[in-house]
Amino acid sequence: MTSLYLIGGAILFGLGVHALVARAHLVLKVLAVNVMGSGVFMVLLAAAAGGEGDPDPVPHALVLTGIVVAVSATAFALALILRVKAVTGRAHLPEGEGDAESGGS
Amino acid sequence: MRVTQAVSGALAAMLAALLAVVLWSLPETQGLRDPVAAAMDQAGVAHPVTAVLLNFRAYDTFLELGVLLLAVLGAWSLGRHTPLPARPVPGPVMPGTLRLLVPVAVVTGVYLLWAGSHAPGGAFQAGAVLGAAGVLWVLSRPRDLPAPPSPLLRLGLVAGTALFLAVGIAGLVVGHGFMGYPPPWAGALILIIETAATISIALTLVALFLGGAPAEREG
Numbered sequence: 093m094t095s096l097y098l099i100g101g102a103i104l105f106g107l108g109v110h111a112l113v114a115r116a117h118l119v120l121k122v123l124a125v126n127v128m129g130s131g132v133f134m135v136l137l138a139a140a141a142g143g144e145g146d147p148d149p150v151p152h153a154l155v156l157t158g159i160v161v162a163v164s165a166t167a168f169a170l171a172l173i174l175r176v177k178a179v180t181g182r183a184h185l186p187e188g189e190g191d192a193e194s195g196g197s
Numbered sequence: 198m199r200v201t202q203a204v205s206g207a208l209a210a211m212l213a214a215l216l217a218v219v220l221w222s223l224p225e226t227q228g229l230r231d232p233v234a235a236a237m238d239q240a241g242v243a244h245p246v247t248a249v250l251l252n253f254r255a256y257d258t259f260l261e262l263g264v265l266l267l268a269v270l271g272a273w274s275l276g277r278h279t280p281l282p283a284r285p286v287p288g289p290v291m292p293g294t295l296r297l298l299v300p301v302a303v304v305t306g307v308y309l310l311w312a313g314s315h316a317p318g319g320a321f322q323a324g325a326v327l328g329a330a331g332v333l334w335v336l337s338r339p340r341d342l343p344a345p346p347s348p349l350l351r352l353g354l355v356a357g358t359a360l361f362l363a364v365g366i367a368g369l370v371v372g373h374g375f376m377g378y379p380p381p382w383a384g385a386l387i388l389i390i391e392t393a394a395t396i397s398i399a400l401t402l403v404a405l406f407l408g409g410a411p412a413e414r415e416g
Contacts, residue, residue, distance in 0.1 A: 094225075095220075095221055098217070098220040098221060098223070099217045099220070099221065101216075101220070102213050102214075102216035102217035102220055103213050103217070105212070105213060105216060106209045106210060106212050106213025106214075106216070107209070107213070109205075109208075109209040109212055109213075110205050110206050110208075110209035110210075113201075113205040113208075113209070114201065114202045114205045114206065135220060139223070139228070140228065142223075142225040142226065142228075143225050143226055143227045143228060143230065144227065145227075145230055146230070146245075148227075148228035148229055148230050148233075149229075149230070149233050149245035149246045149248070149249045150228065150229040150233065150249055150254070151228065152246045152249075153246050153249040153250045153254060153257070153258075154257075156246070156250065156319075156321055157250070157257050157258065157261045159321075160261055160264075160265065160321055160398070161261055161264050163402070163405075164264055164265045164267075164268035164269075164401070164405065165264070165268065167268055167272065167405035167406070167408070168268040168271045168272055168405075170408065171271070171272040171275050171405075171408050171409070172275065174275075174408065175275045175276070
């Protein structure tokens with residue numbers, strides 16, 4: 093049963109990586125990092141459930157810590173995005189193929 | 198652009214497959230169950246996750262509170278928050294529901310804080326519930342929310358980290374090492390730290406939701 097969660101975590105991580113690279117909008121990038129984080133948490137929880145007896149408390153504590161850090165980092169990233177939007181007028185990376193093109197626009 | 202997407206999709210799929218294969222073949226271990234169970238008699242609390250969070254790995258939790266504080270400071274340093282958009286008065290349903298929900302949330306939060314010593318629960322769960330109540334409050338009464346006085350707000354945000362640090366240094370002075378508690382007092386100290394942490398976490402979540410330094414009030 094835990095292997096289902098292990099594989100699910102790996103898939104979530106992969107989906108997050110793809111979205112992080114492929115999407116230009118900054119909010120989507122932040123969401124992608126969150127999806128990656130959820131994958132990692134799933135893997136940790138599945139690892140905690142492996143073995144015998146009650147779940148291992150140490151990975152549980154790690155995930156609890158990780159969730160709070162992820163929430164605060166996301167909030168800070170969103171605040172940064174608001175700032176980027178206020179300064180540059182857009183909340184996504186330039187669509188151009190290279191730095192030269194994006195620098196000119 | 199299409200090509201980039203296809204390449205990134207293929208690479209991400211390969212990465213996911215690689216991770217899945219590695220994780221699949223991971224041996225099942227007992228992890229740290231046995232060391233934790235062996236040390237539970239000096240933890241001061243009966244629930245292993247709380248014991249790990251607030252005692253065995255108190256360092257992690259302290260630094261986590263530090264990260265929360267840093268996130269607020271970072272968000273505040275980006276400027277004052279624009280007041281919440283002046284939406285139409287949200288109608289009678291939300292404030293009415295809120296009047297019923299906030300007391301329930303406060304009771305639930307305090308219960309979760311207390312339950313953390315012997316059951317799933319603790320400062321973070323309690324802080325999240327109270328923070329959610331605060332966010333709902335902010336959303337339903339955007340105009341006439343009485344912001345707490347600035348020094349009190351700042352004190353509340355720092356309380357968890359500061360108290361944790363103070364207790365940690367006291368442990369160092371007394372001779373139990375940094376972040377070490379004398380076992381007979383561990384339960385009481387953990388409860389005090391968790392109470393302060395709950396207040397800080399709830400305030401931090403609401404402050405991060407507002408996303409900027411509170412406007413200085415005149416006078």
